[in-house]
Amino acid sequence: MARLQKSIEKRNALVQATIELVNNNGFHATPMSKIAKMACVSPATIYLYFENKQDLVNQTYLEVKSQYTNFVFDGFKASNNLKQDFEAIWKRILQFNTEECSYSFFLHQCNNTPIIDEPSREKGIKHLQPLLDLWKRGKEDKLIKSLPDHVLYAYSINPLSFLMMAQKQNQFYFTEEITEEAFKAAWDSIKL
Amino acid sequence: MARLQKSIEKRNALVQATIELVNNNGFHATPMSKIAKMACVSPATIYLYFENKQDLVNQTYLEVKSQYTNFVFDGFKASNNLKQDFEAIWKRILQFNTEECSYSFFLHQCNNTPIIDEPSREKGIKHLQPLLDLWKRGKEDKLIKSLPDHVLYAYSINPLSFLMMAQKQNQFYFTEEITEEAFKAAWDSIKL
Amino acid sequence: MARLQKSIEKRNALVQATIELVNNNGFHATPMSKIAKMACVSPATIYLYFENKQDLVNQTYLEVKSQYTNFVFDGFKASNNLKQDFEAIWKRILQFNTEECSYSFFLHQCNNTPIIDEPSREKGIKHLQPLLDLWKRGKEDKLIKSLPDHVLYAYSINPLSFLMMAQKQNQFYFTEEITEEAFKAAWDSIKL
Amino acid sequence: MARLQKSIEKRNALVQATIELVNNNGFHATPMSKIAKMACVSPATIYLYFENKQDLVNQTYLEVKSQYTNFVFDGFKASNNLKQDFEAIWKRILQFNTEECSYSFFLHQCNNTPIIDEPSREKGIKHLQPLLDLWKRGKEDKLIKSLPDHVLYAYSINPLSFLMMAQKQNQFYFTEEITEEAFKAAWDSIKL
DNA sequence: CATGAATGAGGATTCATTCAT
DNA sequence: TATGAATGAATCCTCATTCAT
Incomplete structure (x- = not known):
């Protein structure tokens, strides 16, 4: 048991190190040896947990994506106020991006780069199923524009990624007020 | 003269090869030797035109960015119909992304990755100055939301990048109709 | 233990190979790959033991110099016969040069070439401290000319290096008789 | 004529550049391109005057050596005062080393390194013929120790090279007084 | 004569991965 | 399970040399 526990911790340390190093240096400047060092582990040990570098990054990606989804929809229950539901999800996403x-940065880099195997990248935005459901309802009820999900996502959700990046590069900061305005912009863009 | 001409062509071939290869394989999987081969040039020749790999990518980035700007604002003249002006620019950007x-893909990858030197990335969205001017006017005239430029950009322009990526991955296609709706979404998101 | 032993042997093999190859071809014509091959080791392995080529040569230099010093002063004890003491040291140096x-050749090349980092070369002739002490006494006792150590060294010790080189190039040979005469010349040059 | 003149100047510039650069960086860190640049000449031009890099260094060596010999024996006439003659030559050599x-430094480096082709290195100290003649006389007249020329050279002349190096490395300085003492040491070492 | 552009061969160094322990 | 040492293959880059002009 303690044995297993230790294994899990080691694996986590590797995943964490991967995120940190890839974020700071990019995939191409992140050698396995550095990942190992940061995780306080021998390079050889990595290969007990992952097949190779690609596999390590792929799995890291999938895990982070899954944490993202869990965080965003944790406790979410669709009500019959669609705008409020959307707002709740939107703000959770913002919160994840911030906290x-x-x-968030790691996901962004993986999503916009060929560092992840096509197979691992999963199909686009499927992982946001509850949101897609919401939009489906919204379109049926004529509350939301009749646009492909990708377009809705592009306008109402993806901007948060962009702004997170801009914030990280000190080009811009979220304030309470801007947050509210930004949400309004998101809603305006997709509402009918 | 023919000499100079040939030099220019060689340089262009290198820039083109860089774009193509980085697009397909990412920076880290694009060796100089491959770039050279695709440009029909010896690896050593690259170093006559560029200081090193980083410099090659930086310069390529700056050149592409400048082509983007030129394309987008080519012949643009601010009228006194702000929405129409915005639409013109927006559609030029869309056209660039498509044609x-x-x-476009190369720019996207550079903008969302640490492969470009900070100094080269520096100017951020400044290269869209005529658009920023337009927004300034719009804010003064109470036609556009009083939001930081980065937010306006995130909602009305950046989605085009995302959709271009999605289209490239066959997850979505622009039709005439969607284009009009998408523009409407862009405008809705920023208009007051 | 066997592990450590093997490591030490590998390191030594690298140092030996470096000496041999630099002696025969000079620094500039001694690629790391050849050093590796001669030491029966992969090129990459060199970098487990040394930071880079410069470091390899620097460390080799320091090690050889230290062997030189140890050899020369091994068992040396200053008596109160200064000339005899000097003769003992001088002959040990000659012996080292010969055996x-x-x-010896490697040291010579390093001492007369900019292949060694200044910091590594730094200590100059300080490593011959017992000899310097002897000269100090000799000057105080008016047995030895009151000249800077470097001059004393130039006349009484350095010629041995030159003669070693000449011998290596078959221009000259030490015989028992010449040795005695040569020592006399050394002593004559510095004695008062 | 002016044509020829210009050629000679270009050749000289190349030789000078070679000396300077090899002195400062060593042979292995002196690329042809740098030599060309310092001589204000295209790299290709070097090959009009020299067969290749080795030839350039060889010829430079031979030229410098010849200047050395000319300088040292310029106006020298053997008198019947052997010590005075020796002193004259010794001081000319010192002067060359200094001025x-x-x-001088270049010669030293070439003499102590395998950068010069064996054939070009000529046989040892033959170029100092007048000095060798002097020593011959001295030995016959029982004024000078009956030692091989190389030994005499090692003790009375070579120290000047060593001291020149030491001076260049700021470990030691020639003063008027030291010069006289140093000459005395040289003479003491070889006189009977 | 002179050149600047071009290059192929080679060099130092790195790194993902393996293996003996 | 865990490792540190070891490595072959690859990568970036340099440089002596050539060639078209």
Whole structure:
């Protein structure tokens, strides 16, 4: 048991190190040896947990993505106020972007780069199923524009990624007021 | 003269090869030797035109960015119909994303990755100055939300990048109709 | 233990190979790959023991120099016959030059070339401290000319290096008789 | 004529550049391109005057050596005062070492390194013929120790090279007084 | 004569991965 | 399970040399 526990911790340390190093240096400047060092582990040990570098990054990606989804929809229950539901999800996403900045940044880099195997990248935005459901309802009820999900996502959700990046580069800061305005912009863009 | 001409062509071939290869494989999986081969040039020749790999990518980035700007604002003259002006610019950007797909994709990758030197990335969205001017006017005239430029950009322009990526991955396609709706979404998100 | 032993042997093999190859071809014509091959080791392995080529040569230099010093002063005890003491040291140096010819040649090349980092070369002739002490006494006792140590060294010790080189190039040979005469010349040059 | 003149100047510039750069960086860190640049000439031009890099260094060596010999024996006429003759030559050599420091340093480096082709290195100290003649006389007249020329050279002349190096490395300085003492040491070492 | 552009061969160094322990 | 040492293959880059002009 303690044995297993230790294993899990080691694996986590590796995943964390991967995120941190890839975030700071990019995939191409992150050698396995550095990952090992940061995780306080021998390079050889990595290969007990992952097949190779690609596999390590792929799995890291999938895990972070899953944490993202869990965080965003944790406790979410669709009500019959669609706008409020959307707002709740939107704000959770914003919160994740802000509080789990390094996870968010890692996802962003993987999503916009060929460092992840096509197979691992999963199909686009499927992981946001509850949101897609919401939009489906919204379209049926004529509350939301009849646009492909990707377009809705592009306008109402993806901007948060962009702004997170801009914030990380000190080009811009979220204030309470801007947050409210930004949400309004998101809603305006997709509402009918 | 023919000499100079040939030099320019060689340089261009290198820039083109860089774009193509980085687009397909990412920076880290694009060796100089491959770039050289694709440009029909010896690896050593690259170093006559560029200081090193980083410099090659930086310069390529700056050149593509400049082509983007030129394309987008070519012939643009601010009228006194703000929405129409915005629409013109927006559609030019969309057109660039569609027609110069590989340039657009390259820019996207550079903008969302630490492969470009900070100094080269520096100017951020400044290169869209005429658009920023337009927004300034719009805010003064109470036609556009009083939000930081980065937020306006995130909602009305950046989605085009995302959609270009999605289209490249066959997850979505622009039709005439969607384009009009998408523009409406862009405008809705920023208009007051 | 066997592990450590093997490591030490590998390191030594690298140092030996460096000496041999630099002696025969000079620094600039001694690629790391050849050093590796001669030491029966992969090129990458060199970098487990040394930071880079410069470091390899620097460390080799320091090690050989230290062997030189140890050899020369091994068992030396200053008596109160200064000339005899000097003769003892001088002959040990000659012996080293003759018996450890490749070490001696390597030192010579490093001492007369900018291949060694200044910091590594730094200590100059300080490593011959017992000899410097002897000269100090000799000057105080008016047995030795009151000249800077470097001059004393130039006349009484350095000629041995030159003669070792000449011998290596078959221009000259030490015989028993010449040795005695040569020592006399050394002593004559510095004695008062 | 002016044509020829210009050629000679270009050749000289190349030789000078070679000396300077090899002195400062060593042979292995002196690329042809740098030599060309310092001589204000295209790299290709070097090959009009020299067969290749080795030839350039060889010829430079031979030229400098010849200047050395000319300088040292310029106007020298053997008198019948052997010690005075020796002193004259010795001091000319010292003067060359001091005044033509860079030439002297270059010779030193070539003499103690495998950068010069064996054939070009000529046989040892043959170029000092007048000095060798002097020593011959001295030995016959029982004024000078009956030692091989190389030994005499090692003790009475070579120290000047060593001291020149030491001076260049700021470990020691020639003063008027030391010079006289140093000459005395030289003479003492070889006189009977 | 002179050149600047071009290059192929080679060099130092790195790194993902393996293996003996 | 865990490791540190070891490595072959690859990568970036340099440089002596050539060639078209």
